[in-house]
Amino acid sequence: MPNVQEILNLASDLSERDKKLIAKAYDFAEKAHEGQKRMSGEPYFIHPFETAKNIARLGMDAKTISAGLLHDVMEDANVTKESMDRNFGEEITFIVEGVTKLGKLKYRGHERHVESLRKFFLAMTNDLRVVVVKLADRLHNLRTLQYVREDKRKRIALEAIEVYAPLADRLGMGRLKGDLEDAAFPFAYPKEYAEVQELIKGKKEIYEKNLNEFRSALEGELKANKIKAEITYRLKHNYSIWRKLLKHDMDIEKIYDIVALRVVVDTVEECYRILGIVHSLWRPLLGRIKDYIAVPKPNGYRSLHTTVFTGSGGIAEIQIKTKKMHQEAEYGIAAHFTYKEGDKKSPLDKKSKFKWIEELKAFNYAPEEPKKFLENLKTDFFSDRIFIFTPKGDVIDLPENSSPVDFAYAIHSDIGDHISGVKINGKMSQILSKLKNGDIVEIIAKKDAHPSGKWLDHSRTNIARKHVRSYLEKNSLLAKLKSLGRGK
Ligand code: MN
Numbered sequence: 001m002p003n004v005q006e007i008l009n010l011a012s013d014l015s016e017r018d019k020k021l022i023a024k025a026y027d028f029a030e031k032a033h034e035g036q037k038r039m040s041g042e043p044y045f046i047h048p049f050e051t052a053k054n055i056a057r058l059g060m061d062a063k064t065i066s067a068g069l070l071h072d073v074m075e076d077a078n079v080t081k082e083s084m085d086r087n088f089g090e091e092i093t094f095i096v097e098g099v100t101k102l103g104k105l106k107y108r109g110h111e112r113h114v115e116s117l118r119k120f121f122l123a124m125t126n127d128l129r130v131v132v133v134k135l136a137d138r139l140h141n142l143r144t145l146q147y148v149r150e151d152k153r154k155r156i157a158l159e160a161i162e163v164y165a166p167l168a169d170r171l172g173m174g175r176l177k178g179d180l181e182d183a184a185f186p187f188a189y190p191k192e193y194a195e196v197q198e199l200i201k202g203k204k205e206i207y208e209k210n211l212n213e214f215r216s217a218l219e220g221e222l223k224a225n226k227i228k229a230e231i232t233y234r235l236k237h238n239y240s241i242w243r244k245l246l247k248h249d250m251d252i253e254k255i256y257d258i259v260a261l262r263v264v265v266d267t268v269e270e271c272y273r274i275l276g277i278v279h280s281l282w283r284p285l286l287g288r289i290k291d292y293i294a295v296p297k298p299n300g301y302r303s304l305h306t307t308v309f310t311g312s313g314g315i316a317e318i319q320i321k322t323k324k325m326h327q328e329a330e331y332g333i334a335a336h337f338t339y340k341e342g343d344k345k346s347p348l349d350k351k352s353k354f355k356w357i358e359e360l361k362a363f364n365y366a367p368e369e370p371k372k373f374l375e376n377l378k379t380d381f382f383s384d385r386i387f388i389f390t391p392k393g394d395v396i397d398l399p400e401n402s403s404p405v406d407f408a409y410a411i412h413s414d415i416g417d418h419i420s421g422v423k424i425n426g427k428m429s430q431i432l433s434k435l436k437n438g439d440i441v442e443i444i445a446k447k448d449a450h451p452s453g454k455w456l457d458h459s460r461t462n463i464a465r466k467h468v469r470s471y472l473e474k475n476s477l478l479a480k481l482k483s484l485g486r487g488k
Contacts, residue, residue: 002030002045002046002049004022004023004026006053007022007026007049007052007053007056007065007069008022008056010053010056010057011056011059011060011062011065012059014062015062017062018061018062019062021062021063021066021088022052022062022065022066022069024066024087024088025052025065025066025067025069025070025088025092026049026052026069028069028070028073028087028088029045029048029049029069029070029072029073030045032073032077032079033045033048033072033073033076033077036076036077038144038147039144039147039148040144040147044072044076047072047137047140047141047144048068048069048070048071048072048073049069050140050143051068051069051071051133051136051137051139051140052065052066052068052069052136054068054136054139054140055068055132055133055136058132058136058173058175058176058331059331060129060132063091063092063095063129064095064129064132064133066088066092067092067095067096067099067129067133068133068136068137070084070088070092070096071095071096071099071100071133071137072137073096074096074097074100075100075103081093081097084096094127095127095129095130095133098127098130098133098134099130099133099134099137102130102134128171131167131171132171132173134164135164135167135168135173135176135180136176138160138164138180139176139179139180139183141156142156142157142160142180142183142184142187143183145157145183145184145187153187154187154188156184156187157184157185157186157187157188158184158188160180160181160183160184160188161180161181161184161185161188161239164180165177165180165181165184168180168332171332172300172301172328172329172331172332173330173331173332174301174329174330174332175330175331176331176332178237178239178240179237181237181239181240182237182238182239184239185238185239185242189242192242193238193242195242195250196238196241196242196245197238199245199250199252200241200252200258203252203258204235204258204259207258207259207314208233208259210310210312210314210316211233211259211261211310211314211316213310213312214261214310214311214314214316215231215233215261218231218261218263218278218318219231221277221281222263222274222277225273225277227265227270227273227274228265228266229263229264229265229270229274230263230264230265231261231262231263231264232261232262232264233259233260233261233262234259234260234262235258235259236255236257236258236259236260241255241258256285256288256307256315256316256317257307257317259316259317260316260317260318260319261316261317261318261319262318262319262321262326263318263319263320263321264321264322264323264326265320265321265322265323266322266323267322268293268322270322271293271304271320271321271322272304274304274320275304275306275320278306278308278318278320279306279308282308282309282310282311283308283309284306284307284308285306285307285308285309285315288305288306288307288317289304289305289306289307290304290305290306291304292304292305293321293325300328300332301329302321302325302328302329303319303320303321303325303326303329304319304320304321305317305318305319305320306318306320384399384400385397385398385399385400386398386399386400386402386435386436386437386438386439387437387438388402388407388435388437388438388439388440388441389438389439389440389441390411390440390441390442391440391442396410396411398410398435398460398461399460399461400460401434401460402434402435402459402460402461403431403432403433403434403435403458403459403460404419404422404424404429404431404432404433404435404441404443405419405431405432405455405458405459405464405468406435406459406460406461406463406464407435407441407443408422408443408445408464409459409461409463409464409467410461410463410464411443413463413467414445415443415445416451416464416467416468417450417451417467417471418445418446418447418449418450419431419443419444419445419449419451420444420445420446420449421443421444422441422442422443422444423441423442423444424439424440424441425439425440426440432454432455432458450471450475451467451468451471451472453472455468456468456469
């Protein structure tokens, strides 16, 4: 049976007020979903309860955990915005509304537009906490996917792999990404999943045994050098093993990090010292030494990686990082809720974070002040973009004030060159009108319809303008030829 204490135990650093808030959200959601059942036959409340647990595990704050408990009450239990506002305040209501909106978004499997869908997803949320709740919600849904109708399973699983997991990755939430992928993998690619299971059968035990011996040797060395380190090992997620197998002709022997040792220390200096010690005792494999501390991965991941011959014929990957790097790699943006002010920062910290988001501008990242950071989770990366749907549900990402002409050329130049009419949200409309975020646009193309000079004033994208211009140039040339009597 669910109980609120389970959530509180998973969360970190809660004040008495925080605990009261979570308890209130717990009671409210339990009552709102009373009598409702999930497809598994379980009480519906199990779902928001598990979602909140996923959020608490990430170290998120009390408001986000409460929003997790409440995330389905507006959509599925007819709780009004007024009642939410009155009981939990604007912020939590805002997060719940955001999650409800995202629920309406559907992935339809058109590879080409997946990136736009991810952007749209972020553009709609305005607050990264909405994304965190949505990802935690999706994780629990994936873990109960066997109860969902078979034809729906694959779509939901693919959506998780194509849209949700990459988003978790970009927010630096490595653990959540891996969990989402692993939960989705058997449903998205059942045959491949079985194949991976078959390939690694028995392997894991051998690697683990090998690694355990190596681990005690390394522990001894670190003790002798008076370095305090926590050494654990991790198994690679099934889905990432499969991705790697694809890169290496399905040859399991070429994957060195199915299990890896994780050495976690206090300081960056210790990381490099340990790398030195390891290399002086065990021979490293060529090309497998990676310094992601000096050069972090685009999502901010930092660590030293090396792979060594362990002596007994085995090979082992070692990842060396500080506690903080480890937390950030696992929890990403969520890690920042658990940091106290006054934490020492290296000057590299600021530059390396969330490159992807930085590139999208406007993300005011301030790791030195967790409270500010919280406020800055409000996003407006995409305030100058609009996202337009085709009737089939593909998303096209366009600059603000774009027209159906831009939309048509974004799909195909041949469609752009023959626009004769347009339906916006099912209604016949002007082809030079301004599109709005979320419009569904259908272009009616006819062979004898052609671009006109006016189109240039009403298109925002280079691709549309280029095509219109080149059509007009060709055409005026033809007209000239015609007037000279040589056109026929
Ligand atoms: Mn839900």
